[in-house]
Amino acid sequence: MNKITILWVDDEIDLLKPHIIFLEGKNYEVVTCKSGQDALEEIRSRNFDIVFLDENMPGISGLETLNEIKTIDAALPVVMITKSEEEYIMEEAIGSKIADYLIKPVNPNQILLSLKKNLDHSRLVSEKTTSNYQQEFRKIAMDLSMVNSYEEWADLYKKLIYWELQLEEIEDSGMFEILESQKVEANNQFGKFIEKNYTGWFHGGEGPVMSHTLFKELIKPEIEDTPTLLLVIDNLRYDQWFAFEDVLAPYYKKSKEEPYYSILPTATQYARNAIFSGLMPLGMEKKYPDWWKNDTDEGGKNLFEDKFLGEQLKRLGLELNWEYHKISSLKQGKNLSQNFRSQKKNDLTVLVYNFVDMLSHSKTEMDVIKELASNDKAYRSLTNSWFKNSPLLEIIQQAQSMGLKLIITTDHGTINVKQPSKVIGDKETSLNLRYKTGRSLTYNDNDVIEAKDPATIHLTSITMSSSFIFAKNDLFFAYPNNYNHYVSYYRNTYQHGGVSLEEMIIPFVVLEPR
Structure with a gap:
């Protein structure tokens, strides 16, 4: 199959080199020129599938060039690109039967869409x-x-x-x-x-509801007067919530949905402890040093969520009968489902459910899960299938029959990581693939958001000179040692801890029983 050939005409064509490389990477052939006169000579000498034409050029203008092109080949699609939004230019271009009209600055995706639409x-x-x-x-x-x-x-x-x-x-x-x-x-x-x-949100700037303010700002008003099941599904992305939302329709109707932001790092020990304590990690370390653990400390990092919650309820003046449950296996889920009626005496039942987190980790460690959840669509489908057949759905059905309000939320999301970013640290450096904390970290500045002084964003420090770095977009950190094996093992797995829409913007949903 012959390549599609594009003629791109712009007197500043050198500035568009990244766009041209992008298109060539998509298997398009791109011919460039810097003036309308050169463009007409190219069109007379060879065939093109489409022309991208700058309007504002020295010599003959883009509109004049367009008219000449149409006399040479009336069927050749021409996409006009201009800095001007003046109506008369649009009308003249459209009257001359352009195929599309783009206003600078254009990005590669706009160009690609125009190609798809017209070809x-x-x-x-x-x-x-x-x-x-x-x-x-x-x-x-x-x-x-x-x-x-x-x-x-x-x-x-x-x-x-x-x-x-x-x-x-x-x-x-x-x-x-x-x-x-x-x-x-x-x-x-x-x-x-x-x-x-981000830093300004902690220092007087207007910020969103975040992990440490979620309970006070959004949960407290919902649970003061109505018996409630608060369900925290670990690692639940917004698209996964949308995927199984309809499954709840026979039992619950949605009364409120409000996105909120996970704190950094978008990792369970930070974000979920912040939800239950109502504090940032630095506050937890100072107020409850026996309950907070840093990355390099021995032992489980989320062992005191119930204690954190109890203390927060006292601070908020909420005198409730409440119970906390954490489900990390099918057996635990079934046991709670079989005995859930005992929760009827509670004003608040808190349930942390870890299946989605286990699924994301299994995708890293098990080839069969890698195949079943090879992309976001499959990941959503697998989550939906689990939910429909889980003890959790049975628990929700019982909660509905008991007249409980239902709140569904999460601690953070997750992202499918694609590209490695090299990082070097000492043996005390944390192991997470999407964030690192430690001393003397060496990394690519363009790949990370750095917090050289963790206290400015209310994070703890392992040592006096510790800093944090958070991976952007779909990057994951890899050490130079055994680099190729490491990259191959972790590429296209679901990770969390860094900065992305998928990890940070997460659902908070209130539902009333039908």
Whole structure:
């Protein structure tokens, strides 16, 4: 099959080298020139499948070049690219039968979408969902360049998930590829947002509800007057919640859904302890030194959640009958299901369920799980299948029959890691693949968000000179020793601890019994 050949005309074409490399990586052939006159000579001398044409060029303008192109080959698709949003230019271009119209600065995904729309149009528009996403794509791309608050990021992330779920049933790898590229770009921008704003959330800046404020801000108002089952499903991403939300419909109706933010690191010992204690790690270490454990300390890191919760309930003035349960195996789940009626006397039943966390770790360690959860779609499907057949659903059904309010939330999400980032540390450095804490860390600055003084974000220090680094996007940390084996083992596994939409923006949902 012959390559699709693109002519890209722009007097600043040298600045577009990354876009051209991107397209060449997608198996397109790109011919470039810097003026309208050169473009016309190229079109007269050879055949092209599509032209990307800058409007504002010295010599003959883009519109003049467009008119000349149409006299040479009226059927050749031309995509006009301009810095100007003036209406008369749009009208003239559209009147000249352009194929598409893009406003600078354009990103590679916009170019790719324009190619798909114009060169494979008949197949793409055969699906209404695909067509709708095409219409939405530009708005999302524009939002990505403008979003600048934690609320807007939560809304944008949920919008990306919506389209991912809409498109996943369509056998259209091209469109899904575009969405995946848009998700990568979103995480790139989100990392910059977190790097700029996260520290300020702890020092007077307006911030979102986070792990350590979740109980006071969102849970407390819900449990003061109504017997409640609080369900914390470890490691639950927003898309996984959407995947099994409908399973609950016969038993519960949703009364509230509000995204909140996991603290950094997005790891269980930090985020879940913060939920139950109502404190950041530095506060836990100072107030309850016997209950808080750092990464390098021996023993379990989440052994005192019930004690943390008891202390927080006292501070909040909540005099409740309550019980705490943690489920880490099928047997424990069945036992609680069989005896759940005993919870009827409680004002609050807290249930931590670890299945999704076990699933993500199993994907790393077991080849069969790697095959069953090879991508996000399969990961969602596996979570949904588990939930439908789990003791947890039986517990929820019993809670509904007992008239309990249901709150579903999580401590953090997880991301499918794709690219390694080399890091060097001493033997005291923590082992997590998405964050590291220790002394004398050596790393690629572009790959991480760093906290040289952990206290500024209320984290503890292993030593006086310890720092934290958090991996961005879908990166994972790998040591130079035995590098290739390590990378091969962990690539395409689900990890948490770093900075991504998937890990940080997570669901808080309140449901009332039907």
